[in-house]
Amino acid sequence: MFAGCQQSFLDEQDEAEAELVLKKGKKITVDPSDLYGDLWVIQRNLKGIPKLYPLEYSVEFQDVVKEGIIDVTIPYLTASITTPEGDVIVPEGGGFPEWDDVPLLYDSEGEVYEVVGENVQEIEMGRLNLIRxxxxxxxxxxxxxxxxxxxxxxxxxIRDYCGRLFMVRTDAALEQDMEDKPIDSPLENLAVYKELLAHGFHGELSFLKDNFKIKGRLDNISDWSQSEKPVEFMSLEEEQLFVANLCAACVSAGSDKTGTLTIDEICYLNEFMGIPGDECFYPVIEKTVRILNKTNKEQETVVKKYIDLSAFMYTRQKFWKTFVTIRTIDDSTDPWTYKDLGTYTIHKILKGNAAELDILLGTYRYTIDAPYKKKMDGFTNQADDYVQALELIHGNEEFMVWQMPNVDRSSSPFSYTAEEESHGNRPDGKGDDEEVATDDSSSGATGSKGSRGGGRRGRR
Structure with missing residues (x-):
């Protein structure tokens, strides 16, 4: 199950493979080893690339002993274990086995022993399972x-308090009771995530740069007083960083609202979505991996691809300069009104330095103590920070108001009409309109023309 290259669970499967029930009661047909064999915490470097161990295998096939070397991943063990090969000791509370102990986890065919699978740290993809x-x-x-x-x-x-793309309505739209809103649908955020990683602002989302002239500050700059820079005037390196900042926000909006995002979740998300694909907005790292052909038991090689975020850096500058006003109900008036308690930075609240607010807001904290700042670890840190900011605001939306920047509401610079799809003599209810049911029930709920309708989605 821990071979260096596993098949995505989105691949087509044979009829004989098991039917599994995923979250929300959805069923898909998969090979259990392909689906769950990879969904364990494994040892990675800061770029998110698995650390591989060269494992010798020996298996009898048609009365011939086949031998070779395969590359296997190193799982995080939750406890010390004893396998048929010997004892594997990890620190109390769990950890990665020593390099010399890795072969003790596998049998002669490169499969992990059952006791290993019973003592690994599993990954709960949660709402990110929407990519299925x-x-x-x-x-x-x-x-x-x-x-x-x-x-x-x-x-x-613009970008909102947790980095998401945010639609500012025109004055005319406000008069029609339409509201400013972010892209908050999980599936829509994952769709934007995939497109940005593939093409940046030079593909389907080019209108953001060309029509809306989207601009922003890079989240790692030390001087936040610098003016926002339009994407069209950014260097390639700056645009790649800015796109990564947006992608971190997309991952946060597509994930569960609570808990901690981990590097493994994001790396598996990329693998399941086929990222990087034939086109990528970032450099790509290619890694040759030796695998065991399960049919003829021969050693083969495949090439695994990873997005190279070596140049990515992250600090919490954005949260130092993102303000929210805390308010409470003033029941001394009739009718009652709100009264402001003060304005705070998101950073101060999430750092735990606004103790006077704990009774009102509950306890909100960063789940990662300090930014890792670099590469895929830094990207994970930023995505997790955005999850915490999203939980903070949405968990207290009646009593917490984000301080939006000044905006221009005069007119809309972009108009889009989708090409009408033709389905010929397709029967009603069949074909592309019949999507896989997901827990993304409110996606597209903007209340605007072109929306598929639906109510407002909360994240409580």
Missing amino acids: SGPEVLARRLEEVIKNFGDGTVSEV
Whole structure:
């Protein structure tokens, strides 16, 4: 199960493979080893690339002993274990085995022993399991995003308090009781994530740069007083960093609202989505991996690809300069009103330095003590920070108001009309409109023209 290259659980499977029930009662047909064999914490470097151990194997096949070397990953053990090969000791509370102990985890064919699988740290993908919907669903969600931005009601696109793309309505739209809103649908955020990593602002989302002239500060700059820079004037390196900042926000919005995002979750998300694919906005790292052909038991090689975020850096500058006003109900008036308690930075609250607010807000904290700042570890840190900010604001949305920057609401610079799809003599209810059901029930709920409808989605 821990071979260096595993098949994505989105691949087509044989009829004989097991039917498993995933979250929300959804069923898909998969090979259990392909689905769950990879969903364990494994040892990685700061770029998110697995650390591989060269394991010798020996297996009898058609009365011939086949021998070779395969590359296997190193799992995080939750306790010391004893396998048929010997004792594997890890620190109390768990850890990665010593390099010399790795062969004790595997049998002669390169399969982990059962006792290993019983003592590994599993990964709960949670709502990120939405990517099982498949690429065609993400493609439709991406078009919904474009339609919502291009329905004539959006004057500017900015980033909100947790980095998401945020639609600023025109004055005319506000008069129609339409509200400013972010892309908050998990599936739509994952669709944007995939597109940005593939093409940046030079593919389906080019209108953000060309029409809306989206601009922003890079989240790692030391001087936040610098003016925001339009993407069209950014260098390639700056644009790649800015796109990564947006992608971290997309991952946070697509994940569960509580808990901690980990590097393993994001790396598996990329693998399941086929990232990097044939096109990538970032450099790509290629790694040759030796595997065991399960049919003829011969050693073979495959090439695994990883996004190279070596140049990525992250600090919490954005949260130092993102302000929210805390308010409470003033019941001394009739009718009652709100009264402001003060304005705080998100950083101060999440750092735990606003103790006077704990009774009102509950306890909110960063789940990662300090930014790792670099590479995929830094990207994970940023995505997790965004999850905590999202939970903070949404968990207290009646009593916490984000201080938006000044915006221009005069007119909309972008109009989009999707090409009408033709399904010929397709029966009603069949074909592309019949999507895989997910817990993304409110995606596209903007209340604007071109929306698929639905109510407002909370993250409580």
